[in-house]
Amino acid sequence: MTNEKKSLWKNVVELPGNFWRSIFRNPLPSSDRERAATSFTNFFLHIQPVRVNKRTLKPTTTFGLGLISFYLFIILTLTGILLMFYYVPSTTQAYDRMLDLRSSVAFGIILRNLHRWAAHAMVAVVFLHMCRVFLTGSYKPPREFNWIVGVVLFILTLFSSFTGYLLPWDQLAFWAITVGTSIAGYAPFIGKMLKFMLLGDVTVGQEALLRFYVLHVVVLPVVLITFVGVHFWRIRKDGGLAKPEVEDEPKAITAPVAAPVAVSAEGGRKFTVQGLVRGAFVKVGVLDEDTVFSWPNLLIAELAVLMFTVAVLMVVSYFFNAPLEHPVNVMHPPNPAKAPWYFLGLQEQVSYSAFWGGVGVPALELLLLVLVPYIDRGKEGIGVWFSRKRFLANLLFLIFVVINVFLIIVGTFFRGANWQFVSPF
Template sequence: MRTLLKRIRDSVFRVGWPRDERSAVRAMISSVTLHIHAPKVRPSTLRFRATWTLGLVSFLLLGILTITGIYLMFYYSPHPVAAFRSMKDLAFVVPFGTITRNMHRWGAHAMVIVVTTHMLRVFLSGGYKPPREANWVVGVMLWVLTLGLSFTGYLLPWDQLAFWAVTVGANMVGTIPGIGDSLRTLLLGDHSVGESALLRFYVLHCVVLPSLVGGLVAFHIFRVRKDGGLVTSEHEHEAAKESAGKGKGDGPKLVPSWPHLVYRELTVTLVVIVGLLVASLWFHAPLEPEADPTRTPNPAKAPWYFLGVQELAHYSAFWGGVFIPAAIVFGLCAVPYFDRDVKGSGRYFPRERWLANSLFIALLVFLTVVTVVGTYFRGPGWAFMYWPY
């Protein structure tokens, strides 16, 4: 029996538990999950401040959202008559329905925040500079797709919050000059949010967008490695360029990824899972009364991450709701093709990068302020309230 078990184990794991540097490197190369990593890494990339672990946390949240999302799909029907009932079933009948829904909901909010903060971390350290320009653009796409995933999921509970938030979001799409109306109809499958919109959002949320995000994340992580690993200092930026095939050099001393990187990743994984689990036991995902197209809340608000755009659209539908958001996305994609000097990369507030970093922080502060105003300081008729409560 022991021999049989050993045979089965050896057929799966080609290398035993790593006991020295040589077997650690062999384990990293021969395992399908571990070979995503380089067998050896620069010690500077292991420090918390190199990444704030945000790329990994984004990846973990995506995994948790996929698993919890599949479980929710087993019980969910994308039809106006059945969708809200599915939510009630998840709350009262389905085993682990409430905790799974809570984890999915809070995980989705966390993902928007974590992916945005990861983008901030990469920007501040100049991680978009050559040879990483294309990977930065892939990142911007991932940011937009993450918002799209959250937005399409928002409608699925089919409660008042979902219905009106998506109505407001779709109306913003409608303000795009020339093509707005057609785009809005394409998104909703009708002139207003209804049966067709629910089905389209369901397909986008469960099939189209996750496939795009999954494919792009795989490419993104592959490119992090191929571009020479993370940027951690000006010297290492050069070394990274060299190991990406753009020059020659000794490069810094490396340490094996097992156990140094893998153990750190396992620790972060544990913290993220336990943290999300505890938050989901404590706080329940909201569920308002069933969607009622005849009862418009005042004010009707978009999901929180679009409330900044809604606030800007209040001043001018086109300039605030379409032009500024589009300029931000295209501007972000263009940055690495203009700001190419690698001086100061790998440090957070180097003198050489004061202008780029100040502009980026100013942009984030601006977006945060308009989001907070839209969320807390706007009352009925979008009138300004001096005190939110």
């Protein structure tokens, strides 16, 4: 082979290597320095800290509920985009498109199932995540604002699911939304206007379908992902997850250091970290031995939670089909017409008093939820499940949860024709 041919051959063979290196600037990390560099030079990883507290990785700290909420949102976005290739938001076509999806689109049925079950799961998991944050006192300073961002995320999750409910345009969808939006109509002064704005008409019809579609596929997801971004950013700025107070807590590394280059024992659990700051070799912080590198420890935990979420959702979607009832018949309301399950507690309350059940009590609950970190200002029991120091707060919150879950169960299983009590057994 001539030299010219040899170098051409070399270039062709080396191309994949160069190509790979142009994307991933670091080799697979084999030292602490490289582990740190991998975290802060990768776009997707740099949202995470270079080191993470070991507590964060313990499954019982969070049960991965925030992460599962996020993964469900990603799954919903991906499956939702695929569904948009088939769906038409028209009262004459929507239902038929659902039938086509079930019978003639490759993997259509599993796609719809995944989307539907992930939506239900997200409502439940976000709620559970909120419970875990409360019961571990993790809304206390400096995390008050992130709690409020969380409450907004919870409301957005409910409305994303609610707006999607109408889209199949079957009896279940039509009457659930008719009931749901009539609850909004009970608000004093603005109720009627609010309902009209939602429906674009006085009843659920073509205008409502189009409005719900636009809210469901564009407005709510964009607002939701923006708030999720703020939520994650705040977790970083608030110093990671809340943890119990430790005496003489080591400080985080704050100096602009290229990478920690030397670590030496300082006594106890603490280590001095030295690094190169603007050319000088100086002490840049103290390391807590309770922390580990995010790469690969946090990454592995995150991937495990992702695999768990996808696996459970796949199994459920394989065995259980999302419901599709008869096409809309405005002359034949089911008796009883029920809102989606997460609003059935509201519907149950409405059956006692339209205003207080549908508007007064929920508005008060929402206000109290937003104000939680400002009402409970004690600084004890942070980051600890069911801390005795927070007995009263946890008790009140659990009463709130139990009452709401109880109302949903009653509305779902114990209400029959004309909203009379029935036995599900």
